[in-house]
Amino acid sequence: DVKVTQSSRYLVKRTGEKVFLECVQDMDHENMFWYRQDPGLGLRLIYFSYDVKMKEKGDIPEGYSVSREKKERFSLILESASTNQTSMYLCASTTAYEQYFGPGTRLTVT
């Protein structure tokens, strides 16, 4: 059974804090993705990675960075959290056209 896990379901952080969101997949997938989901906007791609240490910007990378040191793990970093980064963050992985999503992390920045 395929599995994508995310480190937290809910997270509350203060403005200016550095935030780490972790994602782990157990399917040996090469491609991993970070999205944010906001009401009325759908899912928007922040960053993606084709392989270990490889990363590419998605549609809304500003204010975010990523790290992929191991194939199974893809981390999203908010360098200095701001209130407009309050959102649902979803991680996904794939080796073909079907993406497998984690349960999401609802991040609130106060």
Added chain:
Amino acid sequence: GQSLEQPSEVTAVEGAIVQINCTYQTSGFYGLSWYQQHDGGAPTFLSYNGLDGLEETGRFSSFLSRSDSYGYLLLQELQMKDSASYFCALTGGGNKLTFGTGTQLKVEL
């Protein structure tokens, strides 16, 4: 860039058939996918059209017409558990997805 348009909300009765349309603008893509998301849940994959035409998976079917920049998801024999949001998405290089804004389907008795 790419953009996809879907109706924001569709309502139908249990047992009926409903079609959710998706129109898109893009300079190139590999295929059109559909995902289902229940409230509080993660998106789950429903179908993929790499070629024009109809793909059928049980009660769900999906259609793509590249010449019309159009696709749809057809849900038959609607059940209450089908109440969810449905997203169309274009697949690009590296299996990257660009999602539409989603259609909330409400199934009523």
